[in-house]
Every structure is written in C-alpha cells, then in structure tokens.
Amino acid sequence: MEILSSSTTAVDKGLKKQVYQDTFRTPDYFWFDPVTMELQGFHLVDGKYQEIQVTTDGRLWSQQLELYLGVYEGKLRFFTTENELILSSEELVELEHLRAQQAEERAQQAEQEIARLREVLRTQGIDLENI
Template identity: 40%
Template sequence: RYPDVIIELMSASTANTDIGAKKDIYEGTFRTPDYFVFDPFNPDSLQGWRLDTNLRYQPLVPNESGWLWCETLGLWLGIWQGTISRETAPWLRFYDSEGNLVFLPEEAEHQRAEAEHQRAESEHQRAESERQRAESERQRAETEHQRAERLAARLRELGEEPDN
C-alpha cells in the first residue's frame, strides 16, 4: 500500500527532484492523494497538490493564512513560528478545520498540566474565599453576640430581666 499523504522536506539540492521526478512518481505510480513539499530554510516554499478525478495533481491554493488544506487528513498544513525542542524557527504544523494548532504530544501534555494547575489554583482561590466568608460570618456573629450582651446589661440596669 502506498501512502495517502506525503510531506517532503526539501533542500536546495533536492528541490528539483522533489517537485519533478518524485512528484511524477507519487502522482502516476503511488497515486498519493495529497503531496506537499516544504523547504524548512525557506518558509515561503510550502506547496501542495491534490489528485483530481483524472488522477492528475492539481496545485492547492493557500488560504488567507498561507495554509494548504489536506483533504485526506481533514487538516490545514501551514507555517507556525515558535520553539520546539529549544529550537526557535518557522515549523510546518497541522491546524484543525477551525484553524487551531494541532498540538504535539509534549505540547498537549503541557496544556493538560497547565489546565490542571489553573483548576487547582481556582479551587485554592475558592477555598480561600470560603474561608474568608466563614471568618467574616464568625466576626459578624461575635459582634452580634457582644451587641446582645450589651443590650441585656442595659436592660438589667433599667430593672428588666432580658431572658423573660
């Protein structure tokens, strides 16, 4: 079985072969539905083709972000500027149909850990708020108790028994 999607990372020395002989093989022999080429040292080099009903490659037209749609995967393929493994560069990345970056496993784990940290922080703040509310309620009750004692003392001074 031949691949359904091929993403070729080009270099100056392989570019002609990648968009020439290899592209012809992927189109005519492999019949690979989606073929992309990208030179990591030239962020403007992303190109892609999709087999049409006549089994001929048709060039893909980039969207307003410069991304190419990969029909087979149901994902956009585009350039993302960022750091991976301590290397900051333009990277070829996948985006979902809404344009959200598809995370690498380590990024997904980081996102999960960050969400868990945020949840724990929110829970801590909720508990602190509850503690402060309880303390405020305790102080209010204490103030009310003191006010009641003063009122009872004043009533006794006036000859009244407050408990009756």
C-alpha cells in the first residue's frame, strides 16, 4: 500500500509498482491519494500486475489480505467479506469505553432501584435483614 503525495506519486505509480511486480513479486499492490481519494489496486497474475476491478460500492478486493479496501469518511479503510467496516484500534478502545460506561450506568440504576425497593419494603414493615 502506497499513500500518494505530490512528491511521490510518479515514483509510486511507476518505478515502485514495477519493482514490486518484477523484483519482490508482491501479490497485491495498492495506492491511495488522500487528497483526491483515488484508490487503485493491482493483483499479480502470471508475473504481471492486472488492475483490480472496483466493486459497485467502490471497493477493491485484496486476495492477499482477504479483505476489501475502500474509502470511508475520507479515510482508507478495510472491510470484511460481509462488507462490514473493520474498526481501527482507536475505534475499538472508544467502543469498549462506551460499553463500560453504559454498564456502569446500568449498575447505578440497578442499585438505585434496589434502594427504592428496600425503602418500600421497610415502609411496609418488612425487615430484609430478618427474612
């Protein structure tokens, strides 16, 4: 995967692509331009890169990774074979933090409900300690 810039585009699309094809024999070669959102990929077939055809939703299949590459919210992202976005490590941490926060809120609500029910029982003369 090459991330293109104005200073590297010509080399990435030319010489580097040739080197990855002929010398390293890299099975898949992709480039992405974060300014223009150009995403292009190639797969090595009989020693020559063949352009990977874009899916109807604008994604490219990587046989090597067994994932799709695509642009999502202006960023290059990976997608499963079921077309599900693979979360970044930062997104996973954020999701876990949100889940932990929600679990804490549910625990607090449960504690408040238990306290309320204890009070109802106490006002009805029921002592939970002696049951």
